[in-house]
Amino acid sequence: MGRHSCCYKQKLRKGLWSPEEDEKLLRHITMYGHGCWSSVPKLAGLQRCGKSCRLRWINYLRPDLKRGAFSQQEESLIIELHAVLGNRWSQIAAQLPGRTDNEIKNLWNSCIKKKLRQKGIDPNTHKPLSAAENIEKPNSPMTIKNNEKVSAESQAEKSSKTILPVDQRNLFGVSSCSNITTTPSPTHEFFLDSFITSHDSSTTGCRPNSDLAAGYFSFQPLNYEPNIGLSVNPNTTLCFNPDSRSSEMMSDQFNSDMMLPTIFPSISSPILQTPIHIKPLSHNDPSAVLPFGAQNWEATSSFSSNNGSSSSVDLQSNGSFFENNTYSWPGDTDCGKSNKQAQIHSNAEDAKWSQYLESTTPFLLGTTIQNPTLEPMLSEMKPEKHLITTDGSGNSFWLQNQNQQQTYAKDFQTLAMAFGQTFN
DNA sequence: AATAGAAACAACCGCAAACGT
DNA sequence: CACGTTTGCGGTTGTTTCTAT
Numbered sequence: 001m002g003r004h005s006c007c008y009k010q011k012l013r014k015g016l017w018s019p020e021e022d023e024k025l026l027r028h029i030t031m032y033g034h035g036c037w038s039s040v041p042k043l044a045g046l047q048r049c050g051k052s053c054r055l056r057w058i059n060y061l062r063p064d065l066k067r068g069a070f071s072q073q074e075e076s077l078i079i080e081l082h083a084v085l086g087n088r089w090s091q092i093a094a095q096l097p098g099r100t101d102n103e104i105k106n107l108w109n110s111c112i113k114k115k116l117r118q119k120g121i122d123p124n125t126h127k128p129l130s131a132a133e134n135i136e137k138p139n140s141p142m143t144i145k146n147n148e149k150v151s152a153e154s155q156a157e158k159s160s161k162t163i164l165p166v167d168q169r170n171l172f173g174v175s176s177c178s179n180i181t182t183t184p185s186p187t188h189e190f191f192l193d194s195f196i197t198s199h200d201s202s203t204t205g206c207r208p209n210s211d212l213a214a215g216y217f218s219f220q221p222l223n224y225e226p227n228i229g230l231s232v233n234p235n236t237t238l239c240f241n242p243d244s245r246s247s248e249m250m251s252d253q254f255n256s257d258m259m260l261p262t263i264f265p266s267i268s269s270p271i272l273q274t275p276i277h278i279k280p281l282s283h284n285d286p287s288a289v290l291p292f293g294a295q296n297w298e299a300t301s302s303f304s305s306n307n308g309s310s311s312s313v314d315l316q317s318n319g320s321f322f323e324n325n326t327y328s329w330p331g332d333t334d335c336g337k338s339n340k341q342a343q344i345h346s347n348a349e350d351a352k353w354s355q356y357l358e359s360t361t362p363f364l365l366g367t368t369i370q371n372p373t374l375e376p377m378l379s380e381m382k383p384e385k386h387l388i389t390t391d392g393s394g395n396s397f398w399l400q401n402q403n404q405q406q407t408y409a410k411d412f413q414t415l416a417m418a419f420g421q422t423f424n
Numbered sequence: 425a426a427t428a429g430a431a432a433c434a435a436c437c438g439c440a441a442a443c444g445t
Numbered sequence: 446c447a448c449g450t451t452t453g454c455g456g457t458t459g460t461t462t463c464t465a466t
Contacts, residue, residue: 014435014436015434015435015436015459015460016434016435016460016461017434017435036451036452037451037452038450038451038452050451050452051436051437051451051452051453052435052436054452054453055434055435055436056434056435058453059434059435060434087455087456088454088455089454089455090453090454090455101453101454101455102433102434102435102455103433105455105456106432106433106434107432109456109457110430110431110432110433111431111432114431
């Protein structure tokens with residue numbers, strides 16, 4: 001298959017995205033959701049292929065992205081996850097809210113690899129370099145560079161083929177259910193043993209990841225608590241279990257006051273794709289410096305089912321997410337940007353968002369925000385032409401037909417289950 | 425100040441799985 | 446079940462920015 005069909009079309013732009021293109025894509029997805037990616041560029045008025053739009057959205061425009069420098073805890077987690085998952089960046093990213101696989105991949109290739117080598121650890125095998133070197137047969141035709149590549153591939157292959165108890169495979173979102181066996185490296189065994197001793201592995205058969213609503217995983221080497229509060233759910237890009245306590249690892253980012261700063265189900269319903277979408281007017285404004293959900297706000301996402309009833313879910317934040325510099329535009333690690341660079345980035349973001357906000361009307365489909373700071377801004381929002389349904393409280397919904405309504409109802413139930421809430 | 429190399433970041437490419445018909 | 450399309454992933458490359466000389 002290879003090249004995406006839309007890429008064959010002529011006059012498609014490539015390369016870096018301009019602020020105008022970002023604006024178009026952001027506005028389109030905010031208003032309508034992405035739906036079929038291949039139709040997005042046409043509908044959004046972009047000379048890009050759908051694939052490029054999708055990538056741009058996932059890696060840059062998505063509102064739940066954390067951005068900023070990686071914390072030491074995040075780096076540690078990436079290393080530990082890589083030891084188990086290999087180069088499965090998407091699965092690693094699933095354990096790091098607000099981070100993309102691309103971001104993690106870049107960090108790994110540009111920074112973590114080097115750090116590990118400096119510490120005498122083979123980044124591919126996670127073993128001491130001397131041991132890793134001994135494993136390789138003498139007279140191997142591999143060059144060092146080639147060896148690195150092959151080693152990485154074999155590592156990923158190993159981790160993908162290692163027999164995992166099904167529950168544990170699901171725990172990491174490993175979808176493959178094939179029973180191919182290879183000898184796991186000691187690193188794998190170490191972690192797998194940890195899982196085996198920590199979790200019930202009696203279940204047979206492949207269960208969907210949604211069974212993991214309780215969300216847990218354990219990394220004994222880092223003294224991570226079992227109930228970390230993160231789970232991989234097929235319907236949610238980010239799923240935070242508010243009932244579970246933050247682990248030591250995540251405590252500085254998800255302290256006990258935080259609750260669902262951003263929920264972004266990866267489902268196709270537009271109403272759910274933009275449940276909470278707030279962009280500060282300026283990073284210079286302390287009250288608006290945090291991109292999404294970092295202020296004291298209360299969001300109420302509502303929907304109407306096809307039988308006319310309406311439901312809602314209250315998503316509250318006490319404003320502690322990102323506090324204590326846990327969300328930092330300036331880099332705070334040696335892997336992060338310098339303050340100067342981050343400031344430049346921040347200013348660029350400012351300019352881009354200011355331009356966006358000046359030229360567009362934001363939309364919060366089916367979402368109302370109750371916050372003294374945000375209300376004035378949100379009060380300016382106008383419902384779009386597709387918002388054809390309203391409830392008694394004035395909320396409007398983009399519900400074009402009964403099928404959509406049913407889908408929304410279903411999606412919301414999924415969302416509710418992920419948060420342990422029920423709707424009446 | 426100019427330049428080269430390194431680092432960081434963004435985006436593309438190709439493949440394969442998933443999905444729809 | 447076959448086939449075409451779409452989506453997601455991981456590897457790789459290109460570009461920008463930073464830093465040392």
